[in-house]
Amino acid sequence: MVFEDGLGTRHHTLDATAQPLEILTLRPELTAVPSFEFALRERVSRLAGFRHPSFGQVRSVERLDRGATLALISDHVPGIRLSEILAFAGKELLPLDIDAGLCLLRQLVEAVAMLHDALPDVCHGAIAPERIIVTTNARLVLVEHALGAALAQLQYPRERYWQALRIAVPPRAGAPRLDRRADITQVGVVALELLLGRPLAGDEYPDRLEEIAGRVGAVSAQGGLDPLPAPLAAWLARALQFDPRHAFASAVDARVDLDVALAETGYSASSDALEAFLMQYCACVAERRIPSRPARTTVSAEPAPSAAAPKPAGASSPLFSSFGSPDSSPELPAEAAMPKKPTASRRRLVAAAVVLALVAAGGEAARRYLIPALAADAAGTLVVNTNPVGVAIVVDGQARGTTPLSLRLPPGPHVLELVADGDRRSIPITMAAGAQVSQFIEMPRAPSRLGELHVRTEPSGARVTVDGQFHGTAPLTINDLAPGVHVVVLENELGSLQEQVTIEAGTAASLVVPMNAPQGAPVSGWISVATPVEVQLYENQHLLGSSRTARIMVPVGRHELEIVNEAIGYRATRTVTVSPGQVSGIRLEMPKGLISINALPWAEVFIDGQRIGETPLGDLPIAIGPHEIVFRHPELGEHRQSVTVTTNAPARVSLDLRRPR
Numbered sequence: 275m276v277f278e279d280g281l282g283t284r285h286h287t288l289d290a291t292a293q294p295l296e297i298l299t300l301r302p303e304l305t306a307v308p309s310f311e312f313a314l315r316e317r318v319s320r321l322a323g324f325r326h327p328s329f330g331q332v333r334s335v336e337r338l339d340r341g342a343t344l345a346l347i348s349d350h351v352p353g354i355r356l357s358e359i360l361a362f363a364g365k366e367l368l369p370l371d372i373d374a375g376l377c378l379l380r381q382l383v384e385a386v387a388m389l390h391d392a393l394p395d396v397c398h399g400a401i402a403p404e405r406i407i408v409t410t411n412a413r414l415v416l417v418e419h420a421l422g423a424a425l426a427q428l429q430y431p432r433e434r435y436w437q438a439l440r441i442a443v444p445p446r447a448g449a450p451r452l453d454r455r456a457d458i459t460q461v462g463v464v465a466l467e468l469l470l471g472r473p474l475a476g477d478e479y480p481d482r483l484e485e486i487a488g489r490v491g492a493v494s495a496q497g498g499l500d501p502l503p504a505p506l507a508a509w510l511a512r513a514l515q516f517d518p519r520h521a522f523a524s525a526v527d528a529r530v531d532l533d534v535a536l537a538e539t540g541y542s543a544s545s546d547a548l549e550a551f552l553m554q555y556c557a558c559v560a561e562r563r564i565p566s567r568p569a570r571t572t573v574s575a576e577p578a579p580s581a582a583a584p585k586p587a588g589a590s591s592p593l594f595s596s597f598g599s600p601d602s603s604p605e606l607p608a609e610a611a612m613p614k615k616p617t618a619s620r621r622r623l624v625a626a627a628v629v630l631a632l633v634a635a636g637g638e639a640a641r642r643y644l645i646p647a648l649a650a651d652a653a654g655t656l657v658v659n660t661n662p663v664g665v666a667i668v669v670d671g672q673a674r675g676t677t678p679l680s681l682r683l684p685p686g687p688h689v690l691e692l693v694a695d696g697d698r699r700s701i702p703i704t705m706a707a708g709a710q711v712s713q714f715i716e717m718p719r720a721p722s723r724l725g726e727l728h729v730r731t732e733p734s735g736a737r738v739t740v741d742g743q744f745h746g747t748a749p750l751t752i753n754d755l756a757p758g759v760h761v762v763v764l765e766n767e768l769g770s771l772q773e774q775v776t777i778e779a780g781t782a783a784s785l786v787v788p789m790n791a792p793q794g795a796p797v798s799g800w801i802s803v804a805t806p807v808e809v810q811l812y813e814n815q816h817l818l819g820s821s822r823t824a825r826i827m828v829p830v831g832r833h834e835l836e837i838v839n840e841a842i843g844y845r846a847t848r849t850v851t852v853s854p855g856q857v858s859g860i861r862l863e864m865p866k867g868l869i870s871i872n873a874l875p876w877a878e879v880f881i882d883g884q885r886i887g888e889t890p891l892g893d894l895p896i897a898i899g900p901h902e903i904v905f906r907h908p909e910l911g912e913h914r915q916s917v918t919v920t921t922n923a924p925a926r927v928s929l930d931l932r933r934p935r
Contacts, residue, residue: 276296277355277404279357279404279439279440280301280438280439280440281298281300281301281304281400281404281418281421281439282298282299282300282301282304283298283299284296284297284298284299285297285299286350293349294349294350295333295347295348295349295350296330296347296348296349296350296351296417297338297345297346297347298345298346298347298348298418299338299343299344299345300343300344300345300346302343304424304425304428305344307427307428308730308732308733308734308749309427309730309749309816309817310344310424310427310428311335311344311424311749311750312728312730312749312750312751313423313424313426313427313817314335314344314346314420314421314423314424315335315728315749315750315751316423316728316751317396317420317421317422317423317424318332318334318335318346318420319726319751319753319782320393320395320396321393321396321419321420323661323662323663324392324393324661325659325660325661325663325677325678325714326385326388326389326392326659326712326714327413327415327657327659327712328381328384328385328388328413328414328415328416329385329389329415329416329417329419330348330349330351330407330415330416330417330418330419331348331349332346332347332348332418332419332420333347333348333349334347335347337746341746341747346418346420346421348417348418351407351409351415351417352407352409352410353407353408353409353410353415354407354408355403355404355405355406355407355408356378356403356404356406356407356408356414356464357402357403357404357406357473359403359408359555360403360467360468360471360472360473361472361473362555362558362559363471363472363555364470364471364472364473366558368471368554368555368558369471369493369494370468370471370493370551371493371494371547371551372469372492372493372494372541373541373542373543373544373547373548374547374548374550374551375468375469375471375493376468376536376541376543377412377543377544377545377547377548378408378414378468378548379461379464379465379468379532379543380532380536380543381413381414382401382406382414382416382461382464382465383461383525383528383529383532384529385414385416386398386401386416386457386458386461386525386528387524387525387526387528387529388714389419389525390454390457390524390525390526390841391526391918392714394839394841394842394900394918395808395810395820395839395840395841397422397452397453397454397456397457397840398416398419398422398457398460399419399421399422399423399425399426399441399452399453399456399457400418400419400421400422400425400439400441400452400460401416401457401460401461401464402440402441402442402460402463402464403440403464403467403473404440405417405418405419406464408552412545412548412549412552422452422456423452423817425439425441425452426451426452427816427817429449429450429815430450431450432445432450432480433480435450436476436479436480437476441456441460442456442459442460442462442463442479442480443456443459444456444458444459444515444518444521445480445515449815451840453840454524454525454840454841455515455521455840457525458513458515458521458522458524458525458528459513459514459515461513461525461528462510462513462514462515463479463483463514465510465513466483466486466487466490466510466514469490469491469492469493469502469510470486470490471493474486483514484514484516487507487510487511487514487516490502490510492506503535503538503539505534505535505538505539506535506539506541508535509528509531509532509535512528512531513528523920523922523923524920524922527923653682653683653684653685653705653707653708654682654683654684654685654705654706654707654708654709654710654711655680655681655682655683655709655710655711656669656680656681656682656683656688656690656703656705656710656711656712656713657678657679657680657710657711657712657713658677658678658679658680658681658690658692658712658713658715659677659678659712659713659714659715660677660678660692660694660714660715660717661714661715661717662717663676663677663678664676664677664694665677665692665693665694665715665717666692666693666694667679667681667690667691667692667693668690668691668692668693669681669683669688669689669690669691670688670689671689677692683705684705685705685706685707686704686705687702687703687704688702688703688704688705689701689702689703690702690703690713692715692717694717697717699715699717701713701715702934723757723779723780724753724754724755724756724757724779724780725755725756725757725777725778725779725780725781725782725783726751726752726753726754726755726777726782726783727740727751727752727755727760727762727775727777727782727783727784727785728749728750728751728782728783728784728785728819728823729748729749729750729751729752729762729764729785729787730748730749730784730785730786730787731748731749731764731766731786731787731788731789732786732787732788732789733766733789734747734748734749735747735748735766736748736764736765736766736787736789737764737765737766738750738752738762738763738764739762739763739764739765740752740755740760740761740762740763741760741761742761748764755777756777757777757778757779758776758777759774759775759776759777760774760775760776760777761773761774762774762775762785764787764789766789769789771787771789773785773787773798773827778824781822781823781824782822782823783823783824783825784818784819784823784825784826784827785827786798786818786819786826786827786828786829787827788829798827798828798829798830798852798854798855799827799828799830799852799853799854799855799856799857799858800825800826800827800828800852800856800857800858801818801825801826801828801833801835801850801852801857801858801859801860802824802825802826802857802858802859802860803821803826803837803859803860803861803862804821804859804860804861804862805821805861805862805864806862806864806897806899807839807842807844807864807898807899807900808820808821808822808839809821809837809838809839809844809862810837810838810839811826811835811836811837812835812836812837812838813828813833813834813835813836814834815836818835825857828852829852830852830853830854831851831852832849832850832851832852833849833850833851833852834847834849835847835848835849835850835860837860837862839899841918841920842864842867842898842899842918842919842920842921843898843920843921843922844864844865844898844921846862848860863897864897864898864899865897865898865921866895866896866897866898867895867896867897867898867919867920867921867924867925868893868894868895868896868919868924868925869891869893869894869896869901869917869919869924869925869926869927870890870891870892870893870894870924870925870926870927871886871889871890871891871894871903871927871928872889872890872891872927872928872929873889873905873907873928873929873930873931874929874930874931874932875907875931875932876888876889876907877889877905877906877907877910877913877929877931878905878906878907879891879903879904879905879906880903880904880906881896881901881902881903881904882901882902883902889905893924896919897919898919898920898921899918899919900916900917900918900919901916901917901918901919902914902915902916903915903916903917903927905929905931907931910931910932911931913929913931915927915929
């Protein structure tokens with residue numbers, strides 16, 4: 275075991291190609307909820323094609339111990355969990371200065387905004403220091419981002435999500451939701467912990483959150499404390515959603531506002547500051563020594579958590595809120611206590627020190643999997659990810675392999691080419707010395723020739739056989755089914771039922787069957803949804819399925835449905851009566867939102883292939899959902915941009931056609 279929290283325990287192993295994996299074995303009290311596994315498998319399937327350097331790659335959901343234990347299998351991300359860094363820093367009075375904390379925060383906000391933008395119907399749902407890795411080259415990586423949909427099935431009260439799982443949930447009427455608003459709140463809580471330089475204690479959330487946020491300061495690298503600048507304090511309040519009327523509508527808005535706040539306050543939020551802190555942290559971990567500090571300097575203005583408060587994972591004693599006197603602890607060398615701006619050789623030392631600390635803390639598992647990532651020399655690093663993976667990469671006319679791919683390139687201009695199924699795409703890039711450039715490209719995907727089937731029964735646990743082959747017990751997802759009609763047999767102690775399901779290539783069918791009715795009675799029908807955007811269907815706060823499924827099987831009778839797309843702010847209710855063996859259809863029209871479009875110097879604008887006019891264009895009514903905008907200029911050419919219009923706020927798109935692209 276390498277790490278344990280309220281979700282379960284993590285172990286390291288190797289796959290068949292000797293690549294390191296991390297296995298999260300989930301706690302039985304979580305997986306006992308019937309819809310937990312179904313929602314987890316559905317989300318993992320949804321994320322199958324998602325690749326980005328800021329997110330650990332999720333591989334699959336498996337049943338271990340002869341089916342007794344549910345596990346999430348992911349690629350292992352070398353590094354240190356942020357929860358361990360914060361717990362150690364709080365215990366050992368090691369200041370996390372504001373530039374280092376803001377460097378991590380900016381990476382976190384950028385990653386969440388990218389996820390929300392790339393997958394409009396997906397959120398993380400469980401962002402916390404326990405699920406954030408800080409790598410040896412001062413990068414932040416989010417892991418276990420497939421769990422949100424499953425954890426939402428627990429329907430815990432807000433306080434229990436925090437106490438049991440360290441998951442922050444914004445206040446709202448009714449049951450808590452792990453949606454995009456929750457993602458923003460969770461980012462705000464992580465931001466507060468970075469500013470404090472320690473984890474929040476169990477009794478500090480949610481009741482004392484506003485009090486603590488109002489008194490947090492800005493810690494310097496030397497341990498001094500200044501008031502938090504007003505732009506950052508305002509950003510924190512909006513992220514924590516103290517006033518829902520002024521809360522961030524999306525992670526994209528939070529990213530823009532954070533960039534503005536950093537520009538106004540003058541903080542660099544640089545990787546140099548983070549690398550300097552990591553070097554100091556690793557020196558303390560390796561030697562278990564506390565660096566000297568100026569007397570009576572304070573990290574935060576609020577009192578420390580009491581000894582009775584629950585301790586975060588990794589903490590071995592209560593956390594303190596002020597530094598001791600210089601006489602109370604031995605001094606580190608001056609270069610550790612007073613970090614200077616890292617040079618290239620210093621960055622190599624940082625990476626080596628991080629690995630040393632990981633080996634000391636993680637034992638054999640760390641020695642087995644962690645490889646030092648020494649800092650760059652004059653060359654830069656190009657990281658290329660595509661959806662789907664396996665795309666051939668050509669750089670400056672030379673074939674370099676297939677995605678996902680990381681390359682070392684000399685400084686200067688280069689031409690990146692992606693080749694897949696006869697489609698060739700060229701992207702000009704410029705490498706700076708020692709820099710890392712990341713590219714994530716969506717490539718045309720060949721339609722799948724197979725389909726899948728989601729099976730759920732009430733009560734759960736029915737044995738599922740498809741075309742005479744046993745597949746396990748419901749709820750489960752059966753992949754790689756050939757298109758056509760399949761015979762599904764469901765059996766439990768009350769008897770057996772037989773259903774015919776039609777599978778279509780590249781789509782997922784859903785089968786939901788009650789197993790408590792007399793044998794032979796007609797028990798189910800279907801609901802189909804026609805809508806221009808994907809929506810989810812809920813009944814009594816339980817997810818039935820989404821409009822991606824052609825037909826959703828439900829018990830016969832009257833159903834009160836809640837139809838939701840959180841990403842675009844759509845929510846509606848419909849009542850439908852389902853007859854035995856019949857399909858009841860629902861047709862939805864999206865309401866209008868507003869969009870404003872501008873371009874410099876000017877451009878002709880087309881939305882979804884239809885000419886709209888010439889810029890500037892303000893407050894145009896348009897159906898909510900995703901749209902493609904094409905800008906055309908007789909001399910500056912054509913440019914395309916995607917935008918998602920929501921009901922939360924008008925969408926604004928601005929483009930400078932004069933800038934090289």
